Amino acid sequence: MINTDTLNIDAMDFTDMELEEIQHLAQQLLAERKYSLIRQILSNLNAADVALLFDEMDKKDIPLLYRLLPKEEAAECFSYMSRDMQKTLINTLTDRELRAVMDDIFLDDTVDMIEEMPANVVARILRNTDEETRKIINQLLNYPKDSAGSLMTIEYVNIKKDMTVGAAISRIRKTAVDKETIYTCYVTENRKLIGMVSVKDLLMAEDSMQIEDIMETNVIHVDTHEDKEDVAKIFNKYDFLAIPVVDREERLVGIVTFDDAMDVMQEEHTEDMAKMAAIMPTDDSYFNTSSFSHAKSRISWLLFLMLSATVSGSIITHYQETFKLYPLLVSFIPMLTGTGGNCGSQSSTLMIRGLALDEIKFRDIFKVIFKEFRIALFVSIILAFVNGLRIFIQYGDLQIAIVIALALVVIVILSKFIGCTLPLVAEHIGLDPALMAAPLISTIVDICSILIYFQIATILLHISV
Amino acid sequence: MINTDTLNIDAMDFTDMELEEIQHLAQQLLAERKYSLIRQILSNLNAADVALLFDEMDKKDIPLLYRLLPKEEAAECFSYMSRDMQKTLINTLTDRELRAVMDDIFLDDTVDMIEEMPANVVARILRNTDEETRKIINQLLNYPKDSAGSLMTIEYVNIKKDMTVGAAISRIRKTAVDKETIYTCYVTENRKLIGMVSVKDLLMAEDSMQIEDIMETNVIHVDTHEDKEDVAKIFNKYDFLAIPVVDREERLVGIVTFDDAMDVMQEEHTEDMAKMAAIMPTDDSYFNTSSFSHAKSRISWLLFLMLSATVSGSIITHYQETFKLYPLLVSFIPMLTGTGGNCGSQSSTLMIRGLALDEIKFRDIFKVIFKEFRIALFVSIILAFVNGLRIFIQYGDLQIAIVIALALVVIVILSKFIGCTLPLVAEHIGLDPALMAAPLISTIVDICSILIYFQIATILLHISV
Numbered sequence: 030m031i032n033t034d035t036l037n038i039d040a041m042d043f044t045d046m047e048l049e050e051i052q053h054l055a056q057q058l059l060a061e062r063k064y065s066l067i068r069q070i071l072s073n074l075n076a077a078d079v080a081l082l083f084d085e086m087d088k089k090d091i092p093l094l095y096r097l098l099p100k101e102e103a104a105e106c107f108s109y110m111s112r113d114m115q116k117t118l119i120n121t122l123t124d125r126e127l128r129a130v131m132d133d134i135f136l137d138d139t140v141d142m143i144e145e146m147p148a149n150v151v152a153r154i155l156r157n158t159d160e161e162t163r164k165i166i167n168q169l170l171n172y173p174k175d176s177a178g179s180l181m182t183i184e185y186v187n188i189k190k191d192m193t194v195g196a197a198i199s200r201i202r203k204t205a206v207d208k209e210t211i212y213t214c215y216v217t218e219n220r221k222l223i224g225m226v227s228v229k230d231l232l233m234a235e236d237s238m239q240i241e242d243i244m245e246t247n248v249i250h251v252d253t254h255e256d257k258e259d260v261a262k263i264f265n266k267y268d269f270l271a272i273p274v275v276d277r278e279e280r281l282v283g284i285v286t287f288d289d290a291m292d293v294m295q296e297e298h299t300e301d302m303a304k305m306a307a308i309m310p311t312d313d314s315y316f317n318t319s320s321f322s323h324a325k326s327r328i329s330w331l332l333f334l335m336l337s338a339t340v341s342g343s344i345i346t347h348y349q350e351t352f353k354l355y356p357l358l359v360s361f362i363p364m365l366t367g368t369g370g371n372c373g374s375q376s377s378t379l380m381i382r383g384l385a386l387d388e389i390k391f392r393d394i395f396k397v398i399f400k401e402f403r404i405a406l407f408v409s410i411i412l413a414f415v416n417g418l419r420i421f422i423q424y425g426d427l428q429i430a431i432v433i434a435l436a437l438v439v440i441v442i443l444s445k446f447i448g449c450t451l452p453l454v455a456e457h458i459g460l461d462p463a464l465m466a467a468p469l470i471s472t473i474v475d476i477c478s479i480l481i482y483f484q485i486a487t488i489l490l491h492i493s494v
Numbered sequence: 495m496i497n498t499d500t501l502n503i504d505a506m507d508f509t510d511m512e513l514e515e516i517q518h519l520a521q522q523l524l525a526e527r528k529y530s531l532i533r534q535i536l537s538n539l540n541a542a543d544v545a546l547l548f549d550e551m552d553k554k555d556i557p558l559l560y561r562l563l564p565k566e567e568a569a570e571c572f573s574y575m576s577r578d579m580q581k582t583l584i585n586t587l588t589d590r591e592l593r594a595v596m597d598d599i600f601l602d603d604t605v606d607m608i609e610e611m612p613a614n615v616v617a618r619i620l621r622n623t624d625e626e627t628r629k630i631i632n633q634l635l636n637y638p639k640d641s642a643g644s645l646m647t648i649e650y651v652n653i654k655k656d657m658t659v660g661a662a663i664s665r666i667r668k669t670a671v672d673k674e675t676i677y678t679c680y681v682t683e684n685r686k687l688i689g690m691v692s693v694k695d696l697l698m699a700e701d702s703m704q705i706e707d708i709m710e711t712n713v714i715h716v717d718t719h720e721d722k723e724d725v726a727k728i729f730n731k732y733d734f735l736a737i738p739v740v741d742r743e744e745r746l747v748g749i750v751t752f753d754d755a756m757d758v759m760q761e762e763h764t765e766d767m768a769k770m771a772a773i774m775p776t777d778d779s780y781f782n783t784s785s786f787s788h789a790k791s792r793i794s795w796l797l798f799l800m801l802s803a804t805v806s807g808s809i810i811t812h813y814q815e816t817f818k819l820y821p822l823l824v825s826f827i828p829m830l831t832g833t834g835g836n837c838g839s840q841s842s843t844l845m846i847r848g849l850a851l852d853e854i855k856f857r858d859i860f861k862v863i864f865k866e867f868r869i870a871l872f873v874s875i876i877l878a879f880v881n882g883l884r885i886f887i888q889y890g891d892l893q894i895a896i897v898i899a900l901a902l903v904v905i906v907i908l909s910k911f912i913g914c915t916l917p918l919v920a921e922h923i924g925l926d927p928a929l930m931a932a933p934l935i936s937t938i939v940d941i942c943s944i945l946i947y948f949q950i951a952t953i954l955l956h957i958s959v
Contacts, residue, residue, distance in 0.1 A: 042712065044712055044713070044714050044715065073712050074712070075712075075714060075732055077731050077732050077733075198697070201697055202697045202698065205694055205697055205698050206698060211693075211694050211697070212677050212693070212694075228676075228693060228697075229670055229676050229677075232663070232666055232667045232670055232693075233667065233670050233671060246538075247507065247509055247538050247539075248509070249540060250509065264756065265756055265760060266542050267540055268542075268753035268756075287752060288733035291729065291730055291733075291759070294756070294759060294760070295759075295851070298763050299847055299851070302767075302846075303843065303844070303847075305843070306839050306840050306842075306843035306932070307836055307840060308840050308843070314848070314851075315844055315848045315853055315854055315862075316853070316854070316861070316865075320865055320868040320869050320872065321872065323865070323869045324868075324869045324872035324873050327837075327840050327873055328873050330836070331836055331837065331873060332876070332877065332880060334833070335829060335832070335877055335880075335881060336880075336881075336884075338828050338829035338832045338833070339829060339884075341825075341829065341832075342826055342828065342829055343825070345824055345828070346821075346825045349824075352821070352824065353818070356811075357811065359814075359817065359827075360806075360807035360808070361807060362810075362824075362827055363803050363807065363810070363831055363940045363944065364800060364803035364804060364806065364807055366828055366831070366832075367799060367800070367803045367806075367936065367937060367940060368796060368799070368800045368803070370835075370936070371772055371796055371799055371933045371936075372792075374771050374933070375771050375772060375773050375792050375796075377771075378767055378768065378770070378771035378773070379768070379771070379773070379780055381767075382764055382768075383779070383780045386764070386779075388780055388781070389780055389781070393781075396781070397780075400785055400788070403785040403789075404785050404788045404789045404792070407785070407786065407789035407793075408789050408792055408796060411793055411797070412797065412800055415801075416801075419801075419804075467771070467839065467932045468836045468839070468932075471832065471835070471836075471936075472832060475828045475832060479828065
C-alpha cells in the first residue's frame with residue numbers, strides 16, 4: 030500500500046513504471062475515492078497506455094474511470110481500446126457523452142469500429158452522429174473490406190495552388206484540430222489532385238511564395254479499390270507519412286496515414302504466418318478467439334492433409350515385399366521424409382517472403398530453380414555423406430548406406446525444386462503463395478520421398494516387387 | 495521507339511508508368527544523348543524510384559546518370575540505393591562529389607552504410623566527411639549492432655522550455671533543412687529530455703505562449719542500448735513519428751524515426767520467417783546471397799534435424815516384430831507423423847506470433863495449455879472418426895481402424911501440447927521462440943508419434959515385442 034496522502038503525481042515518471050504498478054495504484058485510489066489523483070495519473074499517461082490500463086481494471090469501474098479522463102484525451106483513448114471495451118463503454122455512456130466521443134474520434138476509426146460491432150451497438154453509434162457524418166460513414170462502408178477506401182480517412186488538409194505559403198499556413202493553423210495529419214497538404218483543382226506540399230516545405234519557404242511554385246506534382250497516389258496490402262508496400266518503399274486516395278475520376282477522396290499502414294503490415298504478417306501453418310486466419314487475437322473457432326480454423330487443412338497422406342500409405346503398401354525382406358528400411362522413413370520436408374519448406378519460405386517483398390518475381394523462376402539446384406547439390410552431398418557414413422559404421426551394411434545416401438541426394442534436390450516452384454506458380458495463377466508453405470509442401474514431398482526411396486532400394490537391392 | 499523530339503515530359507504522369515517503360519525511355523534518351531530530357535525525367539520521379547531505376551540501368555551509364563540528377567535529389571536518392579550501387583558510385587565519384595553527398599545524407603544512413611561496406615570504401619567515405627561528423631560517426635558505430643543507438647539519427651529539433659511558440663517556429667524554419675524530421679520537437683534542459691511538442695501543437699497554439707505551458711512531459715523514450723525490435727514495437731503501439739533516445743544519464747542523444755522502425759519490422763519479420771524454416775538468417779536478399787552462403791545457412795539445422803530423426807528410426811526398429819506381423823501398420827506412419835507435425839506447428843506458430851505481438855506471455859502458459867487441450871479434443875475426434883471410418887471401409891479391419899483412431903487422438907493432443915509449450919518456455923529462458931517452429935516441432939513430434947502409435951498397436955493387437 031502506498032501512502033496516497035503524500036503522493037506527488039507530477040513528480041512521478043510513468044514512463045519508467047510497469048502497467049501493473051499503475052493498475053494497483055489506480056485500484057487503491059479508486060477504493061479510497063481519491064478521484065482527482067486518478068484524473069492526474071490518467072492525464073499523465075499516453076492514450077495507448079490508458080487503453081491498456083482500462084483492459085486490466087474491473088469492468089464495473091470502467092464508466093467511472095472513463096468519466097475521469099480529461100475530455101480532450103477521452104476520444105483518442107477510446108480509439109486505442111479493444112473492441113470489447115468499446116462495446117462496454119458504448120452501452121454505458123449517455124447519448125450526450127457518446128455524441129461527444131463520436132464528434133472527436135477520426136472517421137476512419139469510426140468506420141473500422143462499425144464494421145466489427147453487433148447491430149444494436151452500430152445503431153446506437155449512428156443515432157449519435159450527425160446527418161452529414163452518417164452519410165460519409167455509409168459511403169466509406171461501401172468500399173471493399175480490404176481496400177484503400179475502407180482504410181482511408183477523409184480528414185486531410187486541402188489547399189489551392191494560387192494560395193500563398195502564408196495563407197496556407199494560417200489555414201492549417203485554423204483547421205488542424207480536426208485533421209488526422211496536417212504534415213502533408215494536398216493541392217486540388219476541381220476536386221482533382223494536382224500537387225502536394227509538406228509542412229516542412231511550407232515552413233522552409235517564404236510566406237509570400239505561391240503554393241504552385243513549391244508544390245510537388247507527380248504525386249504518388251492509390252485508387253480507392255487498391256488492396257490494403259499494396260498500400261502498405263508503398264509506405265514501406267517511399268517512407269511517406271500519408272498517401273492520397275483518388276476515385277476513378279482521379280478526384281481526391283481521402284488519405285491513408287502511416288500508422289494505419291503499419292497496422293496493415295502487422296495484420297498481413299499475422300495472416301501470412303497463420304496460412305503458412307495451415308490455419309485459416311481469424312481477425313481476433315489468440316485469447317479472444319473461442320476454442321471452437323480455433324478448432325474450426327484448423328480442422329479443414331488438417332483433414333485435407335491427412336487424407337492426402339494416404340497416398341504415401343498406398344506407396345508403402347505397394348513396396349511391402351521390399352521391407353519384409355529388409356525391415357531395417359522402414360526405420361529410415363521418418364528421417365528421409367523429415368529431411369525432404371525441411372528442405373522443401375526452407376525453399377518455399379524464402380520464395381514466399383521474397384514474393385511478399387517484391388524481391389522475387391515469377392519471371393525469375395528459371396534463375397531460382399538453377400540457384401536452388403546448386404544449393405541442393407551442396408547440401409545433399411553433405412547430408413548424404415554424413416548419414417551414409419553413420420549407417421555404414423552402425424550397421425556395417427554398405428548397400429543400405431548407399432541406398433540411403435543416394436535417396437537423400439535425389440530427395441533433397443527434388444524437394445527444393447518443389448519448394449521453390451510451387452509458391453511462384455501459385456502467385457502466377459493468382460493463388461496466395463503463403464498456402465504453399467511447410468504443411469502442403471511436406472505432404473507432397475513425403476509422397477515423392479517415399480516413392481524415390483523404395484524405388485532406389487528395390488533397384489539397388491535387386492528385389493522384385 | 496518513341497519520337498523524343500516531340501516529347502513533353504512535364505505533361506507525363508510517371509506515377510502511372512511501369513518502371514520498365516521509364517527504363518526503356520531513359521536508355522533511348524541516353525543513346526540519343528538527350529541529357530536534359532533525362533534530367534527532367536529524373537527530377538519528376540520520387541527518389542526511391544530513381545534508385546530502383548539505377549538498379550536496372552547499365553553499370554557503365556551510372557556515373558553519367560548520377561551526375562544528371564538534380565543536386566538536391568542526389569543525396570536522398572543515394573540513401574535509397576542498394577549497397578552494391580552505392581559502392582559502385584563511391585568508387586567512381588570524385589572526392590568533391592562524394593563530399594557533397596556525405597554532407598547531404600542523414601547521419602544514420604551514413605552509419606548504416608559504413609557498417610556494411612568493405613574497408614577501402616569506408617576509408618574513402620571517412621576521408622570525405624568533416625572532422626566533427628567523423629567523430630559523431632565513430633560514436634554511433636560504437637553502439638551494439640541491433641540497438642536503438644545504432645538506429646538513431648542525431649539530427650532532430652531541440653528547443654528550450656522558456657521559448658515562445660513563435661520563437662520555436664522560427665527556429666524550426668531556420669534549421670529544418672538539416673533535420674530528418676521536424677514534426678516532433680524535443681525540449682531539453684542541461685541536455686536532459688524534459689518535454690516534447692509536436693509541430694501540430696505549435697501551429698495550433700498562440701505565438702506568444704510559452705513552450706513550457708504546451709509541452710508534454712512524461713515523454714516516452716528509449717535507452718541507447720534498447721533492442722531495435724522493441725523500439726519498433728513502441729512505434730506500433732503509440733503511432734509516433736519519432737521516439738527520443740537517451741543515454742544512461744537520461745540525456746537526449748538522438749531520435750529514431752518511424753520509417754526506420756518500419757524497416758526494422760520488415761527485417762525482423764524476414765528473419766523470423768527464416769528461423770521458423772530452419773534457416774540461419776542472412777542480411778542480404780535472396781538473389782544477392784551466393785548459393786554457397788545459402789547452403790551454409792541451411793545445412794546446420796538440416797544436419798541436426800536429420801540426425802535427431804534417427805531416434806524415430808531406432809523406435810521403429812524396436813517394434814520390428816509388430817510390423818512384421820501387420821505390415822499394413824507401416825503404411826500409416828507418414829500420415830500419423832504428418833498430422834502430428836501439422837498440429838504441433840499450428841500451435842507453435844500461433845504462440846510465436848502471439849509472443850511477438852505481446853498478446854501472449856509466459857505467465858499465460860496454463861491458460862494456453864488448457865485452451866489447446868480443448869482445441870485438440872475437438873480436432874482429434876473429427877480426424878480420428880474420419881480416418882477410422884475410411885480404414886474400416888477400405889480394409890474391413892475394425893482393430894486396425896481403432897488403433898489408428900486412438901493413436902490420432904493421443905498424437906494430436908500431445909503435439910498441440912508440445913507445440914504450445916516449447917515456444918513459451920524458450921521465450922522464458924531467453925531463447926528465440928521462432929526456433930521452436932515447424933522443423934524442430936515436427937522432429938520431436940515424429941519421435942513421440944511413432945512411439946505412441948506402436949505402443950497402442952502392440953497393446954491392442956496383443957503383440958509381444
